[in-house]
Amino acid sequence: MASDDLIAKLKAALGDQGVLTGKDAEEKAVGGWSKLGVPAAVLRPASTEEVSKALKICHAAGEGVVPWGGKTGLVEGGEAQGHIALSLERMNKIEEIDATGGTMSVQAGCVLQTVCEAAEAKGLMFPLDLGARGSATIGGNISTNAGGNRVIRYGMTRDMVLGLEVVLADGTVMTSMNKLIKNNAGYDLKQMFIGSEGTLGVVTRAVLRLRPKPASQDTGFVAVESFAQLPAFLRHMERALGGALSAFEVMWEDFYKLVTSEPAKGRPVIAHGHPYYVLVESLGGDQEADSARFEAAMMAALEEGMISDAVIAKSQAERDAMWALRDDVGQVVHTYPMFTFDVSLKIADMESYIGEVKNALAAKWTGSSLMVFGHLGDGNLHVIPGRFPDAGPETRRGVEAIVYGELRERQGSVSAEHGIGLEKRPYLDWSRSPEEVALMRLLKRTLDPKNILNPGKVLAPVPQAKAAE
Structure with a gap:
């Protein structure tokens, strides 16, 4: 627990507005998408300089600091019980948009939706898109290397970041606000911090790569009768659209039923009764030509038997309604005791994986269910087992053993885009080799020898005797 002396030093550095304690700090921890705990204090720096001052003070005291973005993480990566939480909510400005160079310089607390709207106003696009766009911050997106709905075309967050400013554990500021697409001068240090979940440094600013705003958008919704037809339809659309395919979102029947039925x-x-449903979208440069190509591709898929039914959105309202189904995870969460998993595996292994998980869950918990949806094109599934007698720790461990055990057999990843945090920490070595984990530990010890940055996340603590060997 942070001492009164430490809190006094932090208030002297950041001002009373920059440090919340007591009930004010407790209230800030409310509303997170996963457990945040009750921090000893919440820091609210207004600049990189203030972040640096705060970390210097905490480093000297050996006090743990947990970075907070929009608090939309799902793996307890922001759990700050008894530690100092560092919220970047006041650092939320867009500093510059270079329309000619296609870049945007932003502070880490800027909300993703704000970034996307600012880019659009300049005739450009920031391609990252996910359900939490209205709350998630750029710093949080960077810390988890967020994926989202357009990975199939634009890649993960790391593919959209050109430069970073990061404050290290001891308060050192590393500024590398690079605006160049090509820059092979030495190590690309930013990649070390992207996806590190705030355990190696605190991202304070970033240079984002923008793309031209698409002049066309075509969205369709289809029904598919067998899993084998899903990858066939995916490859067909990739070939037919010539690189314009930007989303290929699959919903298993149970998920689709839940988000299209009362309440x-x-x-x-499309009517219920099909095993799979797909939301497919293309972005291009010529609405008339692109729409004709999209419709022709869909018609060919119908004629060849890859899909059994199809609807093409004829208005923005229809397009929004389709995407609303895909984004309605909240309906699943509020329906019954459940757990959420974010996994990645080869498309060829998905059907057997889901089948084995479903059977194993049913064998252990009669009446349990399994909701599945995901970004099939990039191998990412969101697996939601539910209808358990309770959602307690013992039940969760049993479910994890099944979900991750079947995944391990197929050499999949326990985290496709949500990160590791505390929740998935016991399973990190199920997806990474001993050598990879050892190198991660070496980086952590080198950059954060006192283990103050998001302590305990990603990597399990090493006993003192073993650490000294």
């Missing part, structure tokens, strides 16, 4: 707000785009 959910959504209604079926």
Whole structure:
């Protein structure tokens, strides 16, 4: 627990507005998407300089600091019980948009939706798109290397970041606000911090790569009768659209039923009764030509039997309704005791994986269910087992053993885009080799020898005797 002396030093550095304690700090921990705990204090720096001052003070005291973005993480990566939470909510400015160079310089607390809207106003696009766009911050996106709905075309967050400013554990500021697409002068240090979940440094600013705003958008919703037809349809659309395919979102039947039935707000785009549903979208440069190509590709898929039914959005309202179904994870969360998993594996292994997980869950918990949806094109599935007698720790461990055990057999990843945090920490070595984990530990010890940055996340603590060997 932070001492009164430490809190006094932090208030002297950041001002009373920059340090919340007591009930004010407790209230800040409310509303997180996963457990945040009760921090000893919440820091609210207004600049990189203030972040540096705060970390210098905490480093000298050996006090743990947990960075907070929009608090939308799902793996307890922001859990700050008894530690100092560092919120970047006041560092939320867009500093510059270079329309000619296609870059945007932003502070880490800037909300993703704000970034996207600012880019759009300049005739450009920041391609990252995910359900939490209205709350998630750029710093949080960077810390977890967020994926989202357009990875199939634009890649992960790391593919959209050109430069970073990072404050290290001891308060050292590393400024590398590079605006160049090509820069092979030495090590690309930013990549070390992207996806490190705030354990190696605190991202304070970033240079983002923007793309031209698409002049066309075509969205369709289809029904598919067998899993084998899903990758066939995916490859067909990739070939037919010539690189314009930007989203290929698959919903298993149980998920689709839940988000299109009362009390959910959504209604079926296509009737229930099909094993799989796909939301497919393309972005291009010529609406008339692109729409004709999109419709022709969909018609060919119908004629060849890859899909059994299809609806093409004819308005923005219809397009929004389709995406609302895909984004309605909240309906699943509020329906019954459940757990969420974010996994990655080869497309060829998905059908057997889901089948084995479903059977194993049913064998252990009669009446359990399994909701599945995901970004099939990049191998990422969101697996949601539910209808358990309770959602306690023992039940969770049993479910994890099944979900991750079947994944391990197929050499998949326990984290496709949500990170490791505390929740997935016991399973890190199920997806990474001993040599990889050892190198991660070496980086952590080198950059954060006192282990103050997001302590305990990603890597399990090493006993003192073993650490000294």
